[in-house]
Amino acid sequence: MAYTEDDLEKELATKEYKYGFYTDIESETFPNGLNEDVVRAISLKKGEPEWMTDWRIEAFRYWQTMEEPEWANVHYAKPDFQNISYYSAPSKKPKYDNLDEVDPELLDTFKRLGISLDEQKKLAGVAVDVVMDSVSVTTTFKKTLAEKGIIFCSISEAIKEHPELVKKYIGSVVPQKDNFYAALNSAVFSDGSFCYIPKGVRCPMELSTYFRINQAGTGQFERTLVVADAGSYVSYLEGCTAPSRDENQLHAAVVELIALDDAEIKYSTVQNWYPGNDQGKGGVYNFVTKRGLCEKNAKISWTQVETGSAVTWKYPSCILKGDNSIGEFYSIAVTNNFQQADTGTKMIHLGKNTKSTIISKGISAGQSQNSYRGLVQINSRADNARNFSQCDSLLMGNKCGAHTFPYIEAKNKTARVEHEATTSKIGEDQIFYCNQRGIDTEKAIALIVNGFSKEVLNKLPMEFAVEAQKLLEISLEGSVG
Amino acid sequence: MLEIKNLNAGIEDKDILKGIDLKVKAGEVHAIMGPNGSGKSTLSSVVAGKEEYEVTGGDILFENESILELDAEERAHKGIFLSFQYPVEIPGVSVTNFIKTAINETRKAKGLKDMPASDMLKMIREKSELLEIDRKFLSRSLNEGFSGGEKKRNEIFQMAMLEPKLAILDETDSGLDIDALRIVSNGVNKLRSKDNAVIVITHYQRLLEYIVPDFVHVLVDGKIVKSGGKELALELEEKGYDWVKAELTA
Numbered sequence: 088m089a090y091t092e093d094d095l096e097k098e099l100a101t102k103e104y105k106y107g108f109y110t111d112i113e114s115e116t117f118p119n120g121l122n123e124d125v126v127r128a129i130s131l132k133k134g135e136p137e138w139m140t141d142w143r144i145e146a147f148r149y150w151q152t153m154e155e156p157e158w159a160n161v162h163y164a165k166p167d168f169q170n171i172s173y174y175s176a177p178s179k180k181p182k183y184d185n186l187d188e189v190d191p192e193l194l195d196t197f198k199r200l201g202i203s204l205d206e207q208k209k210l211a212g213v214a215v216d217v218v219m220d221s222v223s224v225t226t227t228f229k230k231t232l233a234e235k236g237i238i239f240c241s242i243s244e245a246i247k248e249h250p251e252l253v254k255k256y257i258g259s260v261v262p263q264k265d266n267f268y269a270a271l272n273s274a275v276f277s278d279g280s281f282c283y284i285p286k287g288v289r290c291p292m293e294l295s296t297y298f299r300i301n302q303a304g305t306g307q308f309e310r311t312l313v314v315a316d317a318g319s320y321v322s323y324l325e326g327c328t329a330p331s332r333d334e335n336q337l338h339a340a341v342v343e344l345i346a347l348d349d350a351e352i353k354y355s356t357v358q359n360w361y362p363g364n365d366q367g368k369g370g371v372y373n374f375v376t377k378r379g380l381c382e383k384n385a386k387i388s389w390t391q392v393e394t395g396s397a398v399t400w401k402y403p404s405c406i407l408k409g410d411n412s413i414g415e416f417y418s419i420a421v422t423n424n425f426q427q428a429d430t431g432t433k434m435i436h437l438g439k440n441t442k443s444t445i446i447s448k449g450i451s452a453g454q455s456q457n458s459y460r461g462l463v464q465i466n467s468r469a470d471n472a473r474n475f476s477q478c479d480s481l482l483m484g485n486k487c488g489a490h491t492f493p494y495i496e497a498k499n500k501t502a503r504v505e506h507e508a509t510t511s512k513i514g515e516d517q518i519f520y521c522n523q524r525g526i527d528t529e530k531a532i533a534l535i536v537n538g539f540s541k542e543v544l545n546k547l548p549m550e551f552a553v554e555a556q557k558l559l560e561i562s563l564e565g566s567v568g
Numbered sequence: 569m570l571e572i573k574n575l576n577a578g579i580e581d582k583d584i585l586k587g588i589d590l591k592v593k594a595g596e597v598h599a600i601m602g603p604n605g606s607g608k609s610t611l612s613s614v615v616a617g618k619e620e621y622e623v624t625g626g627d628i629l630f631e632n633e634s635i636l637e638l639d640a641e642e643r644a645h646k647g648i649f650l651s652f653q654y655p656v657e658i659p660g661v662s663v664t665n666f667i668k669t670a671i672n673e674t675r676k677a678k679g680l681k682d683m684p685a686s687d688m689l690k691m692i693r694e695k696s697e698l699l700e701i702d703r704k705f706l707s708r709s710l711n712e713g714f715s716g717g718e719k720k721r722n723e724i725f726q727m728a729m730l731e732p733k734l735a736i737l738d739e740t741d742s743g744l745d746i747d748a749l750r751i752v753s754n755g756v757n758k759l760r761s762k763d764n765a766v767i768v769i770t771h772y773q774r775l776l777e778y779i780v781p782d783f784v785h786v787l788v789d790g791k792i793v794k795s796g797g798k799e800l801a802l803e804l805e806e807k808g809y810d811w812v813k814a815e816l817t818a
């Protein structure tokens with residue numbers, strides 16, 4: 088049957104999670120529950136130095152005094168933090184130099200994802216650090232990076248091998264007590280990635296990490312720290328997908344970026360966690376704190392394609408501390424069925440001549456709710472600060488919602504802040520036009536959505552853009568044929 | 569090629585097409601004229617398979633098979649093309665990307681592989697030259713910000729790329745300046761052959777000086793009330809539709 092709005096709705100509702108599977112890699116898992124002993128045990132398990140243990144305990148004590156925030160435009164059953172296991176690691180955890188040594192089950196997992204390591208290796212210049220259930224199991228291209236003095240490893244390894252760097256920067260952008268989820272993450276983070284680019288070095292390849300959640304009932308608390316020293320450049324890719332299951336899974340990651348004078352960090356994310364089924368059951372809760380700090384003339388770009396999770400709470404932000412620094416935020420957020428996303432950014436202008444750009448594209452289908460929440464703050468010292476924000480929403484059907492909450496606080500008269508917002512709907516006429524040219528409804532929707540998202544897709548590194556485009560199609564794919 | 573038999577169609581409770589009969593053979597050009605709101609665009613939409621309209625009676629045969637049960641894209645795959653009276657905008661999708669997708673989806677439906685990029689480029693070059701289209705134009709978003717005439721020219725460009733068996737041109741001439749009208753008509757004429765057919769819907773005799781029809785039909789209130797040769801168009805231009813209507817009631 089050709090397209091009607093009802094068909095479209097039906098088709099979107101019946102979309103199933105394509106990447107649903109579960110990998111049973113032998114794991115060692117802590118019993119459920121959280122207290123100071125658990126925090127100490129995590130630290131011990133990871134062989135951490137005392138300063139790190141103390142830092143975690145401090146965070147944990149803050150966390151106990153804090154309350155889960157409720158201001159976001161999302162509604163969900165609060166997780167029971169005592170009913171979560173805070174540590175889970177694959178029992179075989181050697182580092183591989185070679186794909187042949189990797190657990191075949193893991194390789195198979197990646198094959199089913201369509202992002203096999205084989206394939207990834209072929210993608211020229213992509214180094215992959217896979218975080219599987221909290222512990223890195225494979226790291227590639229390390230040697231090439233080492234020659235340039237670039238450090239790219241798990242955060243646990245960095246704590247042991249490069250304590251001076253970690254100690255200096257961890258918590259410097261997202262302090263332990265920043266917010267409820269950040270405090271929790273600081274107390275119990277199990278692993279994550281660390282990256283350091285030395286002065287003046289241009290990282291020769293895209294650094295890529297695939298995160299996955301893999302144990303039933305295991306919260307995932309990743310910690311990422313990227314430091315770009317003066318005049319350096321790095322492009323960092325983060326991509327995720329998780330097994331399909333019925334149980335809510337909590338994810339509370341923290342990502343900190345530090346761009347020192349004249350440095351540039353591009354941070355791209357494709358997020359595709361299990362969004363729950365078409366009844367709104369299950370799915371990942373994704374409460375992420377991502378923030379970057381720009382020193383003089385530095386630049387940080389966040390690009391994200393968010394298609395998964397039942398509930399997303401995420402505001403990649405930039406603190407434009409140094410004069411002439413630049414912050415950018417490019418985002419595509421897709422929600423379908425009963426998904427809820429409250430996402431956006433904060434641009435904090437502290438330095439003079441600082442510039443920020445926000446391009447947000449929200450696509451809502453089914454009965455989902457998609458909110459953009461952005462803060463542009465221009466402080467009194469930030470002469471000639473500039474911001475341009477554009478928030479576009481695309482709606483499919485009549486049951487979903489798109490909301491825009493732009494907050495502007497300008498304390499400097501020379502500031503110039505521009506905000507544009509549009510809302511549109513995929514029209515029957517557009518679909519018929521495509522159909523008439525031989526393009527079926529499913530493909531037509533993909534085409535229209537890709538067109539709508541183009542400004543953001545263009546910001547992704549090539550190979551990632553292709554994957555993201557595929558993901559958009561899958562997220563909105565139905566059973567019409 | 570196309571045979572429309574006693575076609576009745578409408579929307580909700582409103583009958584728009586009230587018993588249309590039309591036979592178009594390969595190699596022929598038919599013109600359909602008629603007053604505003606008489607059902608010309610509705611007829612082309614129904615032939616192209618727009619679901620919004622309900623067919624309440626009659627049949628449409630394409631190459632001797634009923635196409636009533638086919639989706640719009642399946643009809644397109646069979647070689648039916650409609651140049652829209654009001655082409656729609658698709659922001660962010662370039663003309664090139666759109667036509668590439670259209671061609672490859674049509675090929676896929678026929679069990680063929682994607683057209684090799686080099687062939688595609690060659691074809692784009694040829695057809696854009698034929699229609700005197702600046703290639704920079706092809707990287708713009710489909711119909712977004714196009715002038716009326718540019719939209720129509722772009723429709724014919726797509727037709728040239730898709731090489732349909734049956735092309736229905738719904739008021740392709742309106743909005744075209746004199747030069748564009750000549751260029752577009754030349755384009756259409758170059759694509760004519762003994763194996764394909766064209767239906768032109770127009771209000772103006774001038775287009776028919778360029779694309780010379782074998783038959784002219786007059787559609788009034790959902791019915792074809794008069795058919796004739798190309799001279800009928802001249803007569804209409806001279807006497808207006810009241811003449812036909814008067815003849816009807818006489």
Ligand SMILES: Nc1ncnc2c1ncn2[C@@H]1O[C@H](COP(=O)(O)OP(=O)(O)OP(=O)(O)O)[C@@H](O)[C@H]1O
Pocket residue numbers: 579582584602603604605606607608609610611620653
């Ligand atoms: N989707 C629709 N909903 C309601 N009425 C419609 C719809 N489509 C067509 N009609 C009506 O059907 C009649 C025929 O419309 P149609 O567009 O086919 O006319 P036309 O002959 O193409 O006119 P024009 O020369 O102005 O292009 C008109 O009265 C129109 O208002």
Ligand SMILES: [Mg+2]
Pocket residue numbers: 608609610653738739
């Ligand atoms: Mg019309």
